[in-house]
Amino acid sequence: MDVQVARVADIPVVMIRHRGPYEELNREFDRLWEWVESRQIPVQRTIGIYYDNPDYTDTSNLRSAACVEVSSSFAFGDKGGLPLELGKITGGDYAITSFTGPYEALGPVWSAFTNHIERKMRRTIREIPAFEVYVNDAATTAPANLITELYMPLA
Numbered sequence: 001m002d003v004q005v006a007r008v009a010d011i012p013v014v015m016i017r018h019r020g021p022y023e024e025l026n027r028e029f030d031r032l033w034e035w036v037e038s039r040q041i042p043v044q045r046t047i048g049i050y051y052d053n054p055d056y057t058d059t060s061n062l063r064s065a066a067c068v069e070v071s072s073s074f075a076f077g078d079k080g081g082l083p084l085e086l087g088k089i090t091g092g093d094y095a096i097t098s099f100t101g102p103y104e105a106l107g108p109v110w111s112a113f114t115n116h117i118e119r120k121m122r123r124t125i126r127e128i129p130a131f132e133v134y135v136n137d138a139a140t141t142a143p144a145n146l147i148t149e150l151y152m153p154l155a
Contacts, residue, residue: 001112002097004097005093006094007094008093009091010088010091011091012069012071012086012088013049013065013086014036015086016066016085019062020062022064029066031082032084036068039078041070042071043069044068046067047068047089047132049067049130050062050063050064050129050131051064055111067131092126092153095117095121096150097149098135104143106148109150113152114152125153125155129153131151133151134147135149
């Protein structure tokens with residue numbers, strides 16, 4: 001597994017929070033992107049935040065958020081009736097790896113990534129959320145060609 005460590009700056013995001021199976025977060029991304037496109041909001045990246053480890057948290061209680069990265073000066077106009085929040089991903093040192101393939105195959109990749117960080121790199125994971133950056137568009141990219149960058153916060 002190719003893992004790099006990099007210092008990441010705080011990332012300002014607009015988000016819609018979700019509670020429940022991580023597989024259902026795509027509905028929130030659809031709602032978020034409909035809002036972004038209808039208002040021509042300039043965004044930099046699409047990001048999924050994952051607050052809980054599904055190995056230890058009941059599926060119905062998993063917390064996540066569908067996000068788009070915005071400029072640090074972004075301010076809301078019309079939220080379109082959506083539960084949008086302005087937030088940030090906390091910067092710091094992150095272990096980063098990349099995966100090419102369908103989103104449904106990411107679970108084992110996260111497990112291997114975590115194992116690599118803790119056992120091979122002998123690093124401690126910080127108690128803040130991990131996140132994914134979706135490099136290409138699932139609407140126009142075959143599942144086998146989707147590129148996802150995984151970010152795990154390091155202590």
